[in-house]
Every structure is written in C-alpha cells, then in structure tokens.
Amino acid sequence: MNHCELEEVTQHINDKISMIKRLLELRAVAKDPEKRGTLLKIEQEVSAINELLDRFERYVGQQRDLLKHLKDLEEFFQQDEQDVHHLKNNTPLHMPRKGQQTAQQEGQVAVQSRQTDAPPAPQDQAPPRKSQRNQIKEMEFITVPEFDSIPTYMKGRITYDQLNAAVQSINTAITAKYKILHQPIKTLNNASRMLQQRFKDQETKDTKGQFFIVEQDIREFTQMKVDKRFGSMLNMLRHCQHLKEVRGGGLARFILL
Incomplete structure (x- = not known):
C-alpha cells in the first residue's frame, strides 16, 4: 500500500x-x-x-x-x-397544367360514354356549342419524364427550360392568332383584317377544327428566333406528341395535339 x-x-x-x-x-x-x-x-x-x-x-x-x-x-x-x-x-420554371389535362381526359371519357351508352339524338335537337367556339387551345408544357425520353442526339444542348420556353412562345402565338380569328371583322382595323384573311387562307381540310401556327406567326407575335435551333425544338415537340407538322402549298403548319 x-x-x-x-x-x-x-x-x-x-x-x-x-x-x-x-x-x-x-x-x-x-x-x-x-x-x-x-x-x-x-x-x-x-x-x-x-x-x-x-x-x-x-x-x-x-x-x-x-x-x-x-x-x-x-x-x-x-x-x-x-x-x-x-x-x-430544382423546381422547373414551367410546370405542367395537370388540371387542364385532367379536364381534357374527363371530356374524352364523357364523349366515349355518350357514344357507347346514349342513343343517337335527333339532328334538330343537337345543342349548339357556342360557348366552346371561342376557346383557344394551348400546348401543355413538357414534363421531366417526357424530356428524358427524347433521344440525346435530338436534344443536343437544348435544356428542359429552353424547350418549355419555346412551348410558351408557341402558346403566345396561338393565343394572339386565334383572338384575331375569333373577332368579328367589323371590330378589326385594316392590319388585323389582313392578318385574319391570311390566317383563313392558310387553313386546309387537314387543319379544319384544329389549332395551328406557322413560322411567320412565331416571328410576328413572339421574340423567339425562328432558326435551326427552333427547328430542333419543334422536332422534340413532335417526338413528345405535342404537335404534328402538315405541309402543303409550300407552307409548314404545326398543329397542336
């Protein structure tokens, strides 16, 4: 111790x-x-x-x-x-408008249900659709899964936000064009009357009842450059089945799907 x-x-x-x-x-x-x-x-x-x-x-x-x-x-x-x-x-600048998409799907289901279950209505009793005549359709924004499905060679250096910026420009041109088309000719000035007549002359049997634009509409109503890069973005939108191209009379028409 x-x-x-x-x-x-x-x-x-x-x-x-x-x-x-x-x-x-x-x-x-x-x-x-x-x-x-x-x-x-x-x-x-x-x-x-x-x-x-x-x-x-x-x-x-x-x-x-x-x-x-x-x-x-x-x-x-x-x-x-x-x-x-x-x-x-990491939130995209342009979000898909799911509410409109859901409404569109519900409308398709309702049409199918009427076609299969409801008896054919007499032609003289068909309700007019005046409330839908002036409605302007717009392109849905590209979702991330849709963008990822685009082949790499087709995307090049185009980003997700840039592609949806093109969608926004297309919607701007569509809205401006069809607002003029839906207005009575008496309410238009000379310049707008000429545009309205041009829009009508561009219509064909393939575009009847459809919403479409041409490259000139993009130039007149938006700040988007219609160049080779814009053409690549149109190809990407066609790949995602957001629009289709119909040619005729030396003019390319881009129809919204």
Whole structure:
C-alpha cells in the first residue's frame, strides 16, 4: 500500500469516527425533553427537503426526456428544410397544367360514354356549342419524364427550360392568332383584317377544327428566333406528341395535339 492509499483509508476511518461521535451526541441530546422538540422539527425539515429533492430529480428527468425529444424534432425539421431548399432550387420554371389535362381526359371519357351508352339524338335537337367556339387551345408544357425520353442526339444542348420556353412562345402565338380569328371583322382595323384573311387562307381540310401556327406567326407575335435551333425544338415537340407538322402549298403548319 502506497502513501496516497494509506491517507485515503485514514481519512475514511476518521470520517466514520466523527459520524459516530455526532450520533452519540445527538443521542444524548435526544434524552433532553427541551431539546427533543427541536430535533423533531429538524427531522421534519430534513424530510421536507428530501421530498423536494425527489421532486426536483423527477422534474430534471422529465426535462432531460423533453430535451431529447426536441433534439429529434430538430433533426427532422433540418431534414425537411433541406428537402424544401432542394425543391426550391430544382423546381422547373414551367410546370405542367395537370388540371387542364385532367379536364381534357374527363371530356374524352364523357364523349366515349355518350357514344357507347346514349342513343343517337335527333339532328334538330343537337345543342349548339357556342360557348366552346371561342376557346383557344394551348400546348401543355413538357414534363421531366417526357424530356428524358427524347433521344440525346435530338436534344443536343437544348435544356428542359429552353424547350418549355419555346412551348410558351408557341402558346403566345396561338393565343394572339386565334383572338384575331375569333373577332368579328367589323371590330378589326385594316392590319388585323389582313392578318385574319391570311390566317383563313392558310387553313386546309387537314387543319379544319384544329389549332395551328406557322413560322411567320412565331416571328410576328413572339421574340423567339425562328432558326435551326427552333427547328430542333419543334422536332422534340413532335417526338413528345405535342404537335404534328402538315405541309402543303409550300407552307409548314404545326398543329397542336
């Protein structure tokens, strides 16, 4: 046994001796009736302190569990925050308009249902469709899966956002063109009347009832350059079956699907 260990044992023995002496002194004091009441009060205070310490210990344990739970929530929130930042930084500029697509599909289902289940209505009772005559169809934006399905040789350096910017330009030209076509000729000025007549002259039996544009419409109604790169984007849109090309009379017509 070294010197340090001997001192620790000596100190422990001295502490025990001091405690025994205090107990003997308290035992002697307890026999005194006058001092016994004071000792009982001290005992009550010590018991109350012990109970309070027990409550504090339980409260500390609850707070420790709550702190652990809050740390877990903080990790979840940090992960959600990272996901939100990722979505914010990677959201496409042009989102597909699913509501219009769903409405179009519902219309097709309704037409099929009428064709299969409903009896043929008399021709003199067919309801007119005046409310749909002036509706202008627009091209749906390209989705990411559609863009990924385009062959690499066809895409070249054209990005997803650039292709959808072309879709936006086509929709702008379509809207401008058919607004003029749907207006009464009396409400048009000379320039618009000439445009309306040109639009009508460009129509053929293949474009009847369809919405289409030509390259000249893109030049007149948008800032898009009609060049070789724009032609590549038209090929990509044809690949995604968003439009088709019909040629005739030396003119290429791009019909929306």
